[in-house]
Each structure stands twice: as C-alpha cells, then as structure tokens.
Amino acid sequence: MLWSGHGRSRELVATTPEDRPLSVQIFSGRTEDLIRAAVWLQEQGYEGVDINMGCPMAKVNGSGGGARLMCSTDNAVRMVEQLIGAVRIPVTVKMRLGWDATTQTAPELAAAFEQIGVAAVTIHGRTRAQGFHGSVNRDGIRQVVQAVRSMPVIANGDVRTVDDAFQMLQDTGCAGVAIGRGAMLDPWIFRRIRQRVQADAETGEGADTDPSPDEQMQFLEQHFELMQQQHAERSCVLFRKFAAWYGCTLGIPEDLEDRLRRFESAAEFARIVNEIRRRHGERARQVPTALLKVPNGPVEHW
C-alpha cells in the first residue's frame, strides 16, 4: 500500500526531476484506500492520479479493484466523485471496454465521469474477458469518444508502429494514443511519431529515422546503468526481461539476446554489449522474442 510508506511501493513511484508532469496510477476496490493514496501522492508533489479500472488480474478483481469496478457503474462513479472531492490534482481513469462482450460499460462510464470532473480517460480497447487476446476493438473505443463532449479520450491497445498510432487516431477520433508494449518493442516509437507529425506539418510527407547502431547501444547501456543506480544488486534480474522485447529493434543476434536473458553481473553485461557492437544486426529472426507464442517461445517451461 502506497500510503503505508513501504519501501517497495515507494520504489514504484520513485522519479527524477526530468520526469514531469508525473501522474501515478492507483487501484483498490475501497474508496478510503484510494483517497488516502491520492492525498499522499498530492502531498508528495505528484501532478495527477489515475485510477486503474482496467486490470484483469484475479487478485486485483477479487478485492473489487481494476476492471471489476466497471461492473457496477453507480459505485464506480460515486467512488471517483469522492476521490475528486478529496484532492486538487487532476484525476484520470484507465479502463477497458467493459467486463465482457455483453457488459460494455465504458461509454456510459466515460459520459458520467465527464460530468463529475474526470480530467481524461484512457481506454484499452478490449474487455476484461479478453485479457490480452484477440485484437483491439476500435469501434468500441470510438463509441467512448462519441459518448463524451470534450473530455479527452486516450485510445490504447496494439499500437506498435507510427502507422498504427495514426490509424488509431483516424479510426476512433481519440484525443491521444497511449502505447505500452509497443514502447518496449521500439523505445524510439515516440520520437518517430513526433518526427512524423513535424514532417507532415512541414512537407506533407512522413519521415521516421532509425536510431544508429551507436545510439541503440548507448540506449541499452544507459537503461542498465539507470537500473543499477535504482535497484543495485537486483538490476541484472530486472533488466533481463527487457532483452526479449529489445532484441529485434536493437539488432541483437539471437544467441546474444539469449545471454542477455541470463546474465548475472555488470561485467558480463559489458562483455555482451561489446559482442553486440561487433556483431550488430546479425539477427535472423525479425519477430521479437517477446511476441513468440508460448509454447513455441525460447524457454520451454514458462
């Protein structure tokens, strides 16, 4: 619990001066817990609070939080209204389209949230029942956009490329796009989108530039360095899970990606990065390892 001040929770909201404005997401099925956490965040100087109404995990839903809140719209609206009354910082909501195909409450909730002063909503275009399966329902997101008057609706789900982002804007009429896994697959996706927007404005043509091999390696090293600063001895274990996402965009040969998924020390990391520099781009598979389907993935017993 955030307000209990436990080290682990504090670590999750740790930040730097450059990381501003910063809003923190919280979840609970209990209004008093949400209020306590939001007030604590406000006192610490965070600039916004986002309520998680999209999480599909049984542990979170079982206690009434995450996507479970979307099942009882009156309760959800009352809860958010009380939270808005308790803090001065903007309150936003992240949700899915609904619990399942027959209970798509997102448009109704978004309209009610606008009435009580929610600053923006982000919609992941799947239901809770879908988990992460199937494809994102852009019609469903568009219905949410159409249900509100001026509150920004941020569309989310399966945006992996610059084209996907622009298609999402066009198909849904959303005010913005939120990118999750796409940023792990391609950490430069935001820069590419900005370049496209600027190029469109100046010449009417799109132009995304790929990061150079040097830039890619610097990124890899900087990410690990920052993790070491924040997580000390846990940094190797925590960094390993990024290897399966980064490998493709960073041109990391499969055998070196495999070593990055197992390395145990900073010295080993440095040796692997040197090898990647030497063999950059020698990669046969163009599908990122993180997207290979289990049980066909690289580790047999996940």
Ligand SMILES: Cc1cc2nc3c(=O)[nH]c(=O)nc-3n(C[C@H](O)[C@H](O)[C@H](O)COP(=O)(O)O)c2cc1C
């Ligand atoms: C490993 C993982 C952790 C996530 N954790 C959260 C979370 O804490 N809060 C949240 O609102 N969404 C969370 N999501 C969902 C994403 O925010 C996003 O809605 C979803 O991945 C679809 O968008 P994407 O296709 O751009 O990744 C998580 C997704 C993944 C894959």
